[in-house]
Amino acid sequence: MGNNENMHGMNNGCGHMHGMESRRGFGLKYWILTIASESKVTGSEITEKIAKITDGRWVPSPGIIYPMLKNLYDLKYLEMEERDGKKYYYITDSGREFLNNSWFPWKKQVEFSLKGNENSVVLDKIENNIQYLADNRDRLTSDEKLRLEKIKNNIEKILF
Template sequence: MMEENYFGRGMGMGRGFGRGMGRGFGMRGYGMGTMQRPFGRHGFGLRYFILAVLNEGKATGAEIAKRIEEISNYYWRPSPGSLYFFLKEMSDEGYIEVEEDNGKKYYKITKEGREIIDSTWFPFKSIIKRDIVSELEGLADYIVEKRATLSES
């Protein structure tokens, strides 16, 4: 049996995500404690996803949306309206900067944005680096088990 982790039964973020982290975390009004600062509840997940992506390097809005979709195991892609709203707001707040090159806007994280990632309990950090491999290994084991079961039938 596969372990519950961020992807299979994750953070209560919509399709494909379930109960994983319980009442201490979520975007639907559960208590967030110090995580509520500086972003508040509105856009909590998307703002942190944006910072996580930009912590890897500068990116365009389309590249950010694509990377968020990959991180969420293709269950969620932010709408352009939501994404660009938060990119503008986070730029105004000083968490990200905008550079223009050949008519494209590139976003990059600022020192203040990195401080948010470093100083806040950041649940997506481990998804990005460590848990993806574990998830893939678990899915491979599951497929092998199901294949064996189907072969016996």
């Protein structure tokens, strides 16, 4: 890693590093930009939305949210307006362009969760997993095939 900014992940939305594989806050800038593309939001509202989207599995701290907001503002991906003693952030055209041309693993989950369409997120995951299993069907054990049969039966109960 060439510079200190990359080591601490501010350039890639990672927060700070915990070993080589584990990154706390991975993708944070994408989460923030997606949330700020829906409406003007404060840092605490962003934290609340991320906590809701992740079902409380991740609640980013102010120490990770606010430096990233400043970074995105400095990059001109976000604009900010002050109102009633609070800072409200919203996405710029260049931020929207960056977001639209980027990929991150939870992009659909964040977008659908913000629009209240969690069923579509779950169905996307099921489709992806079914494709994986189909591609690797010759490696399925008999126990795994039994589990798939139970899953199939549960899906039929939902549909009929």
